[in-house]
Each structure stands twice: as C-alpha cells, then as structure tokens.
Amino acid sequence: MLDRPALLGIVHSATALRWVGPAPHVERLGRAIAQAADLPEIVGLVLAARDVLPGDAAGYLAPTLKTLMPDPSMLADMDKAAERLAAAVRAGESVAIFGDYDVDGASSAAMLADWLGALGITPTIHIPDRVSEGYGPNTPAMRRLGEGHGLVICVDCGTVAHEPLAAATEAGADVVVVDHHQPGETLPTVSAVVNPNRADCASGLGYLCAAGVVFLLLVAANRLLRAEGRAVPDLIGALDLTAVATVADVAPLTGLNRAFVRQGLAVMARRGRPGLAALADVAGLRSAPRSTDLGFVLGPRLNAGGRVGDAAAAVRLLMSRTPEEAAHLAGELEAMNIARRQIEAEVTAAAIAQVEARLSGSGGSQHLVWAVGEGWHPGVVGIVASRLKERFDCPAAVIAISDDHARGSARSVPGVDIGSATAALRHEGVLSEGGGHAMAAGLGVAADRLDRAMQALEARLGAAGAAVRGGATLSVDAIVSPGAATPDLVTALEAAGPYGQSSPPPRLAFAGLVPQATRLSDKGHLSLRLSAPTGGASVPAIAFGAGDNGIAAMLEARAGARAPVHVAGRLEIDDWGGRRRAKLRLEDAADPV
Numbered sequence: 001m002l003d004r005p006a007l008l009g010i011v012h013s014a015t016a017l018r019w020v021g022p023a024p025h026v027e028r029l030g031r032a033i034a035q036a037a038d039l040p041e042i043v044g045l046v047l048a049a050r051d052v053l054p055g056d057a058a059g060y061l062a063p064t065l066k067t068l069m070p071d072p073s074m075l076a077d078m079d080k081a082a083e084r085l086a087a088a089v090r091a092g093e094s095v096a097i098f099g100d101y102d103v104d105g106a107s108s109a110a111m112l113a114d115w116l117g118a119l120g121i122t123p124t125i126h127i128p129d130r131v132s133e134g135y136g137p138n139t140p141a142m143r144r145l146g147e148g149h150g151l152v153i154c155v156d157c158g159t160v161a162h163e164p165l166a167a168a169t170e171a172g173a174d175v176v177v178v179d180h181h182q183p184g185e186t187l188p189t190v191s192a193v194v195n196p197n198r199a200d201c202a203s204g205l206g207y208l209c210a211a212g213v214v215f216l217l218l219v220a221a222n223r224l225l226r227a228e229g230r231a232v233p234d235l236i237g238a239l240d241l242t243a244v245a246t247v248a249d250v251a252p253l254t255g256l257n258r259a260f261v262r263q264g265l266a267v268m269a270r271r272g273r274p275g276l277a278a279l280a281d282v283a284g285l286r287s288a289p290r291s292t293d294l295g296f297v298l299g300p301r302l303n304a305g306g307r308v309g310d311a312a313a314a315v316r317l318l319m320s321r322t323p324e325e326a327a328h329l330a331g332e333l334e335a336m337n338i339a340r341r342q343i344e345a346e347v348t349a350a351a352i353a354q355v356e357a358r359l360s361g362s363g364g365s366q367h368l369v370w371a372v373g374e375g376w377h378p379g380v381v382g383i384v385a386s387r388l389k390e391r392f393d394c395p396a397a398v399i400a401i402s403d404d405h406a407r408g409s410a411r412s413v414p415g416v417d418i419g420s421a422t423a424a425l426r427h428e429g430v431l432s433e434g435g436g437h438a439m440a441a442g443l444g445v446a447a448d449r450l451d452r453a454m455q456a457l458e459a460r461l462g463a464a465g466a467a468v469r470g471g472a473t474l475s476v477d478a479i480v481s482p483g484a485a486t487p488d489l490v491t492a493l494e495a496a497g498p499y500g501q502s503s504p505p506p507r508l509a510f511a512g513l514v515p516q517a518t519r520l521s522d523k524g525h526l527s528l529r530l531s532a533p534t535g536g537a538s539v540p541a542i543a544f545g546a547g548d549n550g551i552a553a554m555l556e557a558r559a560g561a562r563a564p565v566h567v568a569g570r571l572e573i574d575d576w577g578g579r580r581r582a583k584l585r586l587e588d589a590a591d592p593v
Contacts, residue, residue: 007476014551014553015549016550019476019568021475021479022049022478032048033048036057046478047061063258072217075203075213075216076194082224084192085176096151097109097124097126097152098145098153104211104249107211107242107245108178110318110319111211111214112218118233127306128311130379131379136158136160137158139167142167143170154179155210159177169189177195180213182420183197207254208251211246212260240265240273243294247295248295250501253291253502261294261500265288265289269288273318274325274326275318275329277326278327279298282327286575290494290498304336305332307340308340313333344383368396368397370397370398371388375401378402381400382440401450404447405445406447406450412441420438422443423436424460425453431443432444439501476509478506480510481532482532487580508570510530510584514530514531514558515529518555528559567586569584572585
C-alpha cells in the first residue's frame with residue numbers, strides 16, 4: 001500500500017498510522033458495480049475492494065444455501081462418516097461427542113447433539129479442561145468414552161490425535177473425526193476423518209470451520225435417512241450455531257461461509273435458541289446481532305468458560321431449553337468473561353512490553369513477535385496473541401511456561417499460514433506440539449528449547465512473507481460527509497455483508513470536522529459529536545480505548561480550540577432511547593495537513 005498516495009495526506013495519525021484509500025482500479029470497478037447493480041456508489045466501492053466483479057454482485061449480496069451448498073460427498077470420508085452416523089441412529093446406539101473448548105467446538109458439539117436428540121439419542125458430551133487435560137483428545141478421556149459408547153465423534157479436533165483415538169477404538173468404539181485443522185503426515189486409523197484440509201480432499205472447502213463441516217455431515221446423514229423414509233430434523237435452525245462458530249473462529253467469509261453467516265443471522269434474529277438469546281441480553285445487544293457482534297460480543301463470552309472457567313458451560317448454554325436455565329448460564333459465562341478480561345489485560349501489558357523491548361534491541365527486521373511468561377494463564381494466551389498481532393500487524397505467539405514446558409498459541413495475518421508452519425516444525429521435531437489452521441495455531445516445546453523453536457518459526461514465517469509492519473497503514477473505503485451518515489447508508493452497507501475475516505467491515509473517513517461535547521469515561525472510552533466548522537449536519541461518535549492510544553488527547557485538545565480534524569471509523573446504527581441514527585465507531589484521528 002506504500003505505493004498509493006496517503007489519503008487526505010495523512011502519513012502519521014494519532015495512532016501512528018498512514019491512511020490509504022482505494023486503489024484507482026477499485027474506484028473504477030466500484031463505479032461499474034454500482035451502475036450494473038443499481039447500488040449506491042459507496043456500496044460499489046466496498047464490493048470492489050473485496051474483489052467482487054460486476055457480474056457477481058447480485059449473488060454476492062444475496063448468498064443462499066440453495067446456490068452455494070455443495071454435495072457433501074465431495075469431502076473425503078464424508079460418505080463413510082454419514083453412513084456410520086446414520087447406522088448409530090438406526091440401531092439407537094450410545095454416542096459420545098468429544099469437542100474442543102472454543103466456540104467452534106462448542107457449537108459443533110451442540111449442533112450434533114441437537115440432531116441426535118431429535119432422533120432419540122441423548123449423547124454424552126465431553127469438553128476437555130484446558131488446564132488439566134489440554135487441547136484435543138487425550139488418552140484417558142477417549143478410553144473412558146470408548147468403553148461406554150459404540151460411536152465416539154470428535155468435533156473440531158482429533159486429526160492428529162493418533163494415540164488417544166487408538167485408545168477409544170481399542171476400548172471397543174468406532175471413531176469419526178470431523179475437523180478442519182491441519183493434518184499430520186498420516187491420518188489416524190478410525191472409521192472416518194472428515195477434514196477438508198487433509199491432503200487427499202479435493203473439495204476446495206478448506207475455509208470452513210468445524211461447525212461448517214458438521215453441518216455438511218448432518219446434511220449427508222439426513223439424505224441417507226430420508227431415503228429410507230425416516231423423518232429427519234430440519235437443519236435450518238442449526239445455522240445460528242454455524243454462523244457464530246464461523247465468525248468466532250475467524251473463518252474467511254467467502255463462498256459457502258457467507259451463506260452460513262447471512263442465513264444464520266436471520267435465524268438468530270428470531271431468538272429461537274434460548275441460550276444465544278440470553279447471551280445477547282446479558283451482553284446488552286438491543287437489536288438483532290450482526291456479524292461483528294458474533295466475533296466481538298457473543299464469541300468472547302462463549303469462549304470464556306473454556307479460557308478461565310467451566311469448559312463445558314458454552315455447550316450447556318447453547319443446548320439450554322428454557323429461558324430461565326439460559327439466563328442462569330449466560331450470567332455465569334458473563335462472570336467468567338469479566339474475569340478473563342482482567343487476566344487478559346495483565347498478560348497483554350506484560351507481553352507488549354516484552355515485545356517492544358525485544359524489537360528495540362533487534363536491530364533488524366523480524367517476521368514474528370512473541371512473548372513468554374512463567375505461570376501465565378493458558379486460557380488467555382490465544383487472545384493475547386491476537387492483541388499482539390493487531391498491534392504489530394504481523395504473526396504473533398504467546399507462550400506460558402509451566403513445569404519446564406512451554407505451551408502457547410499463535411495468530412497470523414492474511415496470507416501467512418501459521419497452522420502449516422507450526423505443523424511443519426512439529427514434523428521436524430523442533431516443536432513437540434504444533435498445528436491448527438491458517439490464522440491460528442497451538443504449539444508446545446520444552447522450555448529450554450523455546451528460543452530455538454521461535455527462531456525456527458520466525459524463519460519459516462519469513463519465507464512465507466510475514467513482516468513486522470508496525471500497524472503502518474489504515475485502509476479506508478471512502479470519504480463521506482456528515483450529511484451522508486444516515487441510517488439508510490448503514491443499512492445499504494450492512495446489505496453488502498456479512499463482514500469478518502477476508503471481508504472487513506467498511507471503514508469511512510470524514511474530513512475537517514470539529515469535535516464537540518467530548519466526554520471521556522472512567523474506562524477510557526471517548527464520546528463526542530463531530531460537525532463541520534460551518535455547522536449543519538453532525539455525527540455522534542464513540543472511540544473505545546481512546547484514553548490509551550492518543551486519540552482522546554488529540555480530540556479533546558481540538559475540541560477546546562474548535563479546530564478541525566480528520567477522523568476514520570465504521571458506521572453503525574444507534575437506537576438508544578428509541579431514536580434510530582447513524583453513529584461512528586471512531587478508530588483513528590489526524591490533523592489536517
């Protein structure tokens with residue numbers, strides 16, 4: 001982006017960013033899309049910046065399962081898995097589900113359990129404790145499940161768990177794996193491994209999260225049972241779980257995922273699942289959730305139990321049947337989330353200081369930032385790694401040391417596959433544990449070998465093109481006036497969603513506005529109003545965390561001097577008090593040049 005002129009001439013904003021607008025070809029393509037599809041030009045710009053072509057705009061704006069749903073049989077082992085699942089239903093077998101402790105694992109487990117329950121089978125669900133059991137299937141748990149059940153299904157995990165899965169089969173159970181994480185050199189010897197990222201799977205669906213793969217498995221099983229004349233569950237109601245898992249697991253919102261999320265949001269708006277409705281209420285959502293709410297509001301709360309508390313709480317919430325039960329469980333998860341935020345804040349501060357100290361002394365470029373701490377809570381290392389990735393705009397790893405073993409999580413930037421990199425180092429013996437997917441991975445190594453392992457990971461990521469960019473640029477889709485910031489514009493932009501990984505929410509800039517009525521909360525959030533120097537239309541705004549990043553200091557000073565500033569952020573609907581208006585979630589500010 002450094003080859004494009006700085007938008008509005010801004011090369012150093014309040015948060016030390018260089019602003020860039022759309023490339024010239026995007027502007028031309030955006031106008032063509034707007035004309036061809038009869039859309040506002042700004043919506044055309046947004047679509048063009050997300051690589052949509054004029055002829056594809058209509059389908060992109062209205063993604064449907066009918067047009068995007070593939071034949072599930074195109075996934076390797078899918079037919080085997082569907083037949084084994086259908087056989088369990090026919091025989092009324094005992095079934096166990098082993099799921100990961102994150103949103104994707106919880107949603108996958110709840111979706112599969114709901115389907116089985118509707119067909120007369122109440123499965124056993126096991127979600128491992130992050131601290132005492134660690135990630136993925138473990139031998140003691142799998143042996144117990146194998147002894148008591150005819151079928152054990154691992155969701156969102158299991159592709160590399162050879163020994164634990166062998167323990168279940170030796171105990172007498174068949175095992176089916178439904179996963180999306182990077183596989184090892186060989187697959188476990190089980191009844192089926194449905195994973196679109198296995199080397200021999202030509203489905204092209206490697207962008208799905210585990211819940212998306214589970215949904216396809218249930219479509220395939222329904223097809224088998226329906227052909228026998230059996231009544232089968234309607235899967236449309238499961239799209240809310242598929243949607244929240246897709247967004248929370250940072251899966252790219254392309255192809256089938258767009259349909260999953262768009263239609264899942266419509267299901268969620270009907271508030272038919274007590275658990276998600278209660279969680280939205282606890283989180284203070286006053287309207288139907290948007291895709292960003294799944295990632296930043298509901299997702300963290302569902303993850304909280306697996307991070308710092310009861311790992312199975314999210315599954316129980318998602319499967320709750322009454323508003324009273326759901327409200328109780330949502331309250332518990334909210335309390336866990338508050339505790340998680342406090343722990344996270346402490347670890348994040350220490351990790352940032354460590355990274356900055358390492359960078360200041362490196363004297364050269366790096367392709368990975370990482371931090372390590374003795375006794376850091378393993379439940380927050382993943383989210384702290386995300387914070388480092390966002391702050392330094394490059395792959396990041398955060399590691400906790402306990403009992404002479406280092407175990408942590410890594411997060412990556414688009415185009416750099418952290419899952420493959422860590423899996424390769426595990427194969428080479430550099431890491432004792434490693435693997436995941438393109439944007440997120442886990443890793444483990446003996447503490448005395450950590451420095452060497454991080455050097456090897458940095459070298460591998462460097463070869464893949466990662467670089468510390470220091471958050472150098474802020475991409476802006478368009479410049480608009482205060483008068484254009486209306487609920488109708490927000491609605492038009494929302495129609496171009498859902499937004500998430502690979503399709504970020506539109507970011508707009510406003511030029512030369514004067515900050516007024518600034519108010520900084522005790523949490524560091526700045527509320528204000530922005531208007532043109534000559535008066536007229538104004539825009540209400542809020543800048544979260546502005547007290548810590550220089551934005552509040554700049555805007556409060558300009559408000560006192562009635563001096564104009566440029567601002568950038570994302571528009572959203574504010575319906576507080578029954579009045580519907582557009583509000584700017586302000587992300588950056590800069591002095592006019």
